[in-house]
Amino acid sequence: xxxxxxxxxxxxxxxxxxxxxxxxxxxxxxxxxxxxxxxxxxxxxxxxxxxxxxxxxxxxxxxxxxxxxxxxxxxxxxxxxxxxxxxxxxxxxxxxxxxxxxxxxxxxxxxxxxxxxxxxxxxxxxxxxxxxxxxxxxxxxxxxxxxxxxxxxxxxxxxxxxxxxxxxxxxxxxxxxxxxxxxxxxxxxxxxxxxxxxxxxxxxxxxxxxxxxxxxxxxxxxxxxxxxxxxxxxxxxxxxxxxxxxxxxxxxxxxxxxxxxxxxxx
Amino acid sequence: xxxxxxxxxxxxxxxxxxxxxxxxxxxxxxxxxxxxxxxxxxxxxxxxxxxxxxxxxxxxxxxxxxxxxxxxxxxxxxxxxxxxxxxxxxxxxxxxxxxxxxxxxxxxxxxxxxxxxxxxxxxxxxxxxxxxxxxxxxxxxxxxxxxxxxxxxxxxxxxxxxxxxxxxxxxxxxxxxxxxxxxxxxxxxxxxxxxxxxxxxxxxxxxxxxxxxxxxxxxxxxxxxxxxxxxxxxxxxxxxxxxxxxxxxxxxxxx
Numbered sequence: 001x002x003x004x005x006x007x008x009x010x011x012x013x014x015x016x017x018x019x020x021x022x023x024x025x026x027x028x029x030x031x032x033x034x035x036x037x038x039x040x041x042x043x044x045x046x047x048x049x050x051x052x053x054x055x056x057x058x059x060x061x062x063x064x065x066x067x068x069x070x071x072x073x074x075x076x077x078x079x080x081x082x083x084x085x086x087x088x089x090x091x092x093x094x095x096x097x098x099x100x101x102x103x104x105x106x107x108x109x110x111x112x113x114x115x116x117x118x119x120x121x122x123x124x125x126x127x128x129x130x131x132x133x134x135x136x137x138x139x140x141x142x143x144x145x146x147x148x149x150x151x152x153x154x155x156x157x158x159x160x161x162x163x164x165x166x167x168x169x170x171x172x173x174x175x176x177x178x179x180x181x182x183x184x185x186x187x188x189x190x191x192x193x194x195x196x197x198x199x200x201x202x203x204x205x206x207x208x209x210x211x212x213x214x215x216x217x218x219x220x221x222x223x224x225x226x227x228x229x230x231x232x233x234x235x236x237x238x239x240x241x242x243x244x245x246x247x248x249x250x251x252x253x254x255x256x257x258x259x260x261x262x263x264x265x266x
Numbered sequence: 267x268x269x270x271x272x273x274x275x276x277x278x279x280x281x282x283x284x285x286x287x288x289x290x291x292x293x294x295x296x297x298x299x300x301x302x303x304x305x306x307x308x309x310x311x312x313x314x315x316x317x318x319x320x321x322x323x324x325x326x327x328x329x330x331x332x333x334x335x336x337x338x339x340x341x342x343x344x345x346x347x348x349x350x351x352x353x354x355x356x357x358x359x360x361x362x363x364x365x366x367x368x369x370x371x372x373x374x375x376x377x378x379x380x381x382x383x384x385x386x387x388x389x390x391x392x393x394x395x396x397x398x399x400x401x402x403x404x405x406x407x408x409x410x411x412x413x414x415x416x417x418x419x420x421x422x423x424x425x426x427x428x429x430x431x432x433x434x435x436x437x438x439x440x441x442x443x444x445x446x447x448x449x450x451x452x453x454x455x456x457x458x459x460x461x462x463x464x465x466x467x468x469x470x471x472x473x474x475x476x477x478x479x480x481x482x483x484x485x486x487x488x489x490x491x492x493x494x495x496x497x498x499x500x501x502x503x504x505x506x507x508x509x510x511x512x513x514x515x516x517x518x519x520x521x
Contacts, residue, residue: 166347168343168347173361173408176364179363187349187351264392264393265394
C-alpha cells in the first residue's frame with residue numbers, strides 16, 4: 001500500500017445529474033439563434049423567401065405597436081385565454097379532487113375523461129358555434145374544454161399522491177372531513193396541480209390560436225392567418241413572436257406562483 | 267379513563283394477525299407493547315385508537331375522559347406526520363381549529379405546549395428546517411395540545427438516531443413525572459420498553475398473542491441509561507423473544 005511512486009488523487013466521479021439554476025443560458029440560446037438568422041439573411045445565405053430578417057420582424061412589431069393594432073389583437077386574445085382557461089381550470093380542479101376522493105366518481109368519470117382527452121378539441125368548434133354562438137362563447141368553451149381534461153388528470157393524480165399518513169393523522173385528531181380536504185388534501189396536491197397547469201395553459205394557447213384562425217375578426221390567431229394568406233412573412237413572424245412571448249410569460253407566472261405557494265418545499 | 271381490550275381477534279382476509287388479546291390499560295401508566303416484527307403491534311395500536319376495526323372483540327372505554335380533553339385517544343406516529351406546509355405553530359393550531367378554539371385561547375395553548383416541549387424559539391420554523399428529534403417533539407407538543415386521556419405512541423423514537431432517542435426518552439420521563447399521562451407505547455426497542463414502561467406486554471409472533479406481561483416496579487424518574495436491574499430485565503425480555511424474532515425474520519412476507 002505504501003508505494004509512494006504510485007500515489008495519486010482519487011478520481012472524482014460524482015458530477016452531473018443535479019440541475020442547477022442557470023437563468024442566463026436561456027437568453028443566450030435565443031440571442032444566438034436570432035443573431036444567426038440575422039447574419040444569414042443579411043448576407044443572403046438564407047433567402048428572403050425562406051426566412052424574414054429578424055430586424056424586419058422587429059420593425060413590423062414596432063409599427064404594430066405604434067399603430068395601436070398590437071392591442072387590438074392582443075387584448076381580445078388575452079381575454080379569451082383568461083376567461084376560457086379560468087373556467088376550464090377551476091372546473092377541472094373541482095372534478096379532479098372529486099375523482100381523487102370518491103370511488104364512485106372515479107369509476108364513473110375516469111373513462112369519460114380518457115374518452116374526451118384525445119379528441120382534437122378544434123374539431124368540435126363547429127358544434128360549439130351552434131351551441132354557444134359565433135362570438136366569444138364558442139371560443140371560451142373550446143379553451144375551457146381544452147384546459148379542463150389535462151387539469152383533471154393532473155389533479156386526481158396529485159390527490160392520489162397525498163401522503164396517506166397525513167390523512168390518517170387528521171382522522172386520528174378528529175378533524176372533520178371538510179378540514180381534512182381543505183387543510184391536508186388540497187395543499188398536499190398543490191405541487192401536482194400547479195405542474196399540471198403548465199400543460200393546461202400551453203394547450204389553452206394552442207386552442208386560442210386555432211379558434212381565432214377559424215373565425216375571429218381580431219386576435220393573434222386572426223392576425224397570423226391574415227399574414228399567412230398574404231405570404232407576409234414579417235407579419236406572420238411578428239404574430240408567432242407574440243405567441244412565444246405569451247407562452248414564456250405564462251410559464252414564468254406559474255413559476256412565480258409555485259415559488260410563493262410551495263415555499264415549504266425548498 | 268381506562269381502556270380495556272376484550273377478546274380482540276383480527277385478520278386481514280384469511281391472514282390472522284392478532285389472536286385473543288385481553289388487556290387493561292390503567293389510567294396514569296405507560297404500557298409498552300413489544301414483539302417480533304410483523305406480530306401486529308402497530309395493528310393493535312390502530313385498533314385501540316379506532317383507526318381500524320377488530321374482526322371480533324371490543325375495545326372499551328371505561329369512564330369518561332377528563333374535562334377539557336379535546337381528543338381522548340391521541341396518536342404519536344413514527345414518521346411524525348407533520349404537515350410540511352405549516353409552521354410548528356401551524357401544525358399545532360391545525361388540531362385545535364376544528365374544536366372552535368381561536369385567537370387568544372389558541373395562542374395560549376400553543377405557547378403552553380411549546381414551552382413544555384422546549385420548542386418556544388421554533389414556533390415559526392417549517393418542519394423541513396427541524397431535525398428528526400425536534401420534529402417528534404413538535405408531534406408530542408401537538409398531542410399534548412388536545413389534552414389526551416390516552417397517548418397512543420407508534421414507535422415514536424424508531425426514526426431517530428440513538429443519541430436523540432436518549433434525549434427524547436428523558437423528555438418523555440420528565441413530562442410524565444410532572445403530569446402522569448396514560449400511554450400505550452409500541453416499540454421494537456427493548457431498552458425503550460424498560461426505560462418507559464410500567465408494564466411491558468410481550469406479544470408472540472404472528473398471529474400475535476400475549477405471551478407475558480412483565481412489570482417494571484422501579485419509578486420512572488429513577489431509571490437511568492445503563493441501570494443493571496433494567497438491563498437484567500431487558501435481557502429477560504430478549505430471551506423470551508429471541509427465537510421468535512429469528513423465526514419471524516426468516517418468514518416470507520405475505521402482503
